[in-house]
Amino acid sequence: xxxxxxxxxxxxxxxxxxxxxxxxxxxxxxxxxxxxxxxxxxxxxxxxxxxxxxxxxxxxxxxxxxxxxxxxxxxxxxxxxxxxxxxxxxxxxxxxxxxxxxxxxxxxxxxxxxxxxxxxxxxxxxxxxxxxxxxxxxxxxxxxxxxxxxxxxxxxxxxxxxxxxxxxxxxxxxxxxxxxxxxxxxxxxxxxxxxxxxxxxxxxxxxxx
Amino acid sequence: xxxxxxxxxxxxxxxxxxxxxxxxxxxxxxxxxxxxxxxxxxxxxxxxxxxxxxxxxxxxxxxxxxxxxxxxxxxxxxxxxxxxxxxxxxxxxxxxxxxxxxxxxxxxxxxxxxxxxxxxxxxxxxxxxxxxxxxxxxxxxxxxxxxxxxxx
Numbered sequence: 001x002x003x004x005x006x007x008x009x010x011x012x013x014x015x016x017x018x019x020x021x022x023x024x025x026x027x028x029x030x031x032x033x034x035x036x037x038x039x040x041x042x043x044x045x046x047x048x049x050x051x052x053x054x055x056x057x058x059x060x061x062x063x064x065x066x067x068x069x070x071x072x073x074x075x076x077x078x079x080x081x082x083x084x085x086x087x088x089x090x091x092x093x094x095x096x097x098x099x100x101x102x103x104x105x106x107x108x109x110x111x112x113x114x115x116x117x118x119x120x121x122x123x124x125x126x127x128x129x130x131x132x133x134x135x136x137x138x139x140x141x142x143x144x145x146x147x148x149x150x151x152x153x154x155x156x157x158x159x160x161x162x163x164x165x166x167x168x169x170x171x172x173x174x175x176x177x178x179x180x181x182x183x184x185x186x187x188x189x190x191x192x193x194x195x196x197x198x199x200x201x202x203x204x205x206x207x208x209x
Numbered sequence: 210x211x212x213x214x215x216x217x218x219x220x221x222x223x224x225x226x227x228x229x230x231x232x233x234x235x236x237x238x239x240x241x242x243x244x245x246x247x248x249x250x251x252x253x254x255x256x257x258x259x260x261x262x263x264x265x266x267x268x269x270x271x272x273x274x275x276x277x278x279x280x281x282x283x284x285x286x287x288x289x290x291x292x293x294x295x296x297x298x299x300x301x302x303x304x305x306x307x308x309x310x311x312x313x314x315x316x317x318x319x320x321x322x323x324x325x326x327x328x329x330x331x332x333x334x335x336x337x338x339x340x341x342x343x344x345x346x347x348x349x350x351x352x353x354x355x356x357x358x359x360x361x
Binding site (some may be wrong): 076172197 | 298
């Protein structure tokens with residue numbers, strides 16, 4: 001195979017580039033190619049992860065008014081924002097997985113959120129409230145599927161001292177552990193307001209059944 | 210003329226001084242429930258009260274008393290969309306939660322029509338059912354529950 005494949009490619013740029021890549025280097029040493037490849041690998045990989053981490057902060061989440069004016073305001077009144085010991089769980093602690101492979105999947109799924117940001121699906125309080133049950137239900141379903149993985153980054157049954165818990169907590173947690181329940185089964189609406197619960201549990205809200 | 214002016218100034222000064230002195234003595238003599246601090250002084254803030262974490266149901270003191278809440282309820286939300294209390298105390302949920310179920314009287318409207326779900330006028334639980342803190346009584350009383358409750 002000759003280096004000059006212009007006849008074979010009929011002048012097509014992509015085809016010529018491909019032909020060039022297929023041919024072994026005759027000018028550069030293997031060592032240089034390795035070093036350049038290694039260094040640029042570090043830069044690209046590091047850059048990719050740094051960019052991804054930048055989207056993984058509370059500041060980034062509340063840079064959109066949809067998050068800042070709705071869920072963030074409600075979250076500030078809850079135990080995960082202000083509490084006795086000053087330990088906080090920020091947005092990505094609960095809403096983005098810690099493990100890399102799950103995190104990348106979640107970040108790809110977030111492109112749907114960008115689409116709806118552009119469409120303005122929840123750009124007013126009224127639109128947000130109308131969508132709240134659907135949005136909450138999405139999170140509940142994911143939590144259920146992953147066995148509340150993000151909760152368990154901090155809260156783990158194995159290290160819970162039931163002796164330190166109140167009467168109700170001991171009952172519920174030991175029962176939950178036995179029945180293989182997951183955190184979100186009971187702990188809904190702990191960091192944000194609940195949606196209208198008529199469709200979830202009509203006995204826990206006023207109105208006709 | 211000069212002497213007259215001076216005496217007026219002197220008597221005015223004396224009067225003001227006397228008035229100030231009497232005002233000070235008056236304000237320090239008042240003792241209310243918030244303590245004996247002067248009106249122009251900040252009173253000391255009382256210590257924060259702690260809610261009991263969790264406990265057994267608290268006995269009633271009189272028959273019509275709404276039962277007290279024997280656990281913390283801070284940050285529990287009750288609004289038109291949801292009611293945190295009912296997620297354990299509703300008739301559907303009380304068995305699983307091991308909670309006391311809400312009274313049957315809570316299913317009646319004001320015309321005593323029986324409803325299928327909790328009545329709107331009984332929906333805001335903490336209007337009547339309140340948790341307790343470790344606070345001493347502000348005023349003493351010697352109220353005794355009736356025999357039907359105390360058994361004595």
